[in-house]
Amino acid sequence: MNRTVIVGAGTAGVHAAMELRHRGYAGGVLLVGEENHEPYDRPPLSKEFLKPVAEPDTLRLLPAQIARDRGIDLRLGLLVTDIRATAQEVVLSDGSIVGYDHLVLATGARGRPLTVPGADLPGVWGLRRLEEAEALRKALDGADDVLIVGGGFIGLEVAAAVRARGTRVTVVEFLPRVMARVLSPQMARYFTQAHRHRGVEILIGTGVTAVIAGPLGTASAVVLSDGRTIPADVVVVGIGVQPVTELAERAGLHTTDGIVVDGRLRTSDPRIYAVGDCARFDCVVSGRDLRLESIQNAVDQARFVAGQIAAGHRPQADGDAQGSSYAALPWFWSEQYDMKLQIAGVASAEAESVVRGDSASGSFSVCRFQGERLVAVESVNRAKDHLAARKLLTADPARLRRVTRESVANGETALRALLDV
């Protein structure tokens, strides 16, 4: 029988399985997930889930009943431990061996560990999985001083959730600004001020060198690289993620900070695809080799691969001209306090910025230009700009070239209108 095995029941794995059925794929679909919970969404874990009275139901991604109804064989609490590529089989942690025609790796990422003395003390928390979020939420209930290591999206979202509880919070960021990997300096400055205005202490350009235990043997303070000691009974680590690639490596697939895939998201073995946080691909839209950590990327890549499989594309190595390449526009969002940040496109650090609208109004955008080309738009509470940007950035190159710094700078002109120029 024709069978697709999907490894990892996170966003990418679930969407691959659902899309296969949506497209009428008649073969078997086995979805194997290491975590014991029914598949859930991670974004709320650093946002509404940290509120004192969060609704766990808001997390559900694929209830077991729906999997059954769709003919998806969902097996939870199990690892795929090995791939026997030549035999087209996977080995599961319960000892069973399952054959496949197509294999989709959706193994995701894990939080990068903090590797300083004291990082393993009780009171130091990561935030990737549901049980970590549950434990952190409980710890926050009794916390006096929360310290967040890392001023990225997750760190700042947690800071906002902690302030909403009225608890003292400090964010320590090693780089010269927050969210430095992805945001323009202008937008980073705006978010820094917004957090400071709400009482968050943000320390820039300094790192954590140790976590110190108090009399009970739990975290009580951290030492910074500039010599300061800051009290902290809850320490949250948000310093990025590492792709989960061990299974692919053992199978001899090509990996470099991610499982390397081609334009059709096939690994170095064309019967095996990789999607989501674990996959490194050539992003057609940005012209860069990327690994993205976002829901959009996980969903769009999963759907693309399911489409390939359902369409019956024969897995062949070179010279397979069937179908087109994956070319979705990357976009992302974050929520902090009453600010909804949305980013369309990808900009490199040196991209120039043009501000649209008045940041003092709390609703504005920053348009990023690489040379003369618009490559990304960051918007706060300006959803219309974001939606228009997603259209603009995927418009044909001739139209996109007509979008200039001058044309976007006028905040009174709808970005959408530039599509019709």
Ligand SMILES: Cc1cc2nc3c(=O)[nH]c(=O)nc-3n(C[C@H](O)[C@H](O)[C@H](O)COP(=O)(O)OP(=O)(O)OC[C@H]3O[C@@H](n4cnc5c(N)ncnc54)[C@H](O)[C@@H]3O)c2cc1C
């Ligand atoms: C707290 C938090 C907040 C976030 N907020 C946002 C946001 O606001 N917006 C946004 O766009 N993105 C956000 N993200 C990122 C987004 O959640 C990820 O990009 C997305 O979950 C990636 O999906 P994935 O399926 O590729 O990987 P994952 O969600 O990591 O799922 C992979 C799954 O595979 C399992 N697995 C790994 N190896 C095996 C194996 N060998 N056998 C079986 N199972 C295996 C893992 O246990 C895991 O359950 C957030 C992430 C976190 C942690």
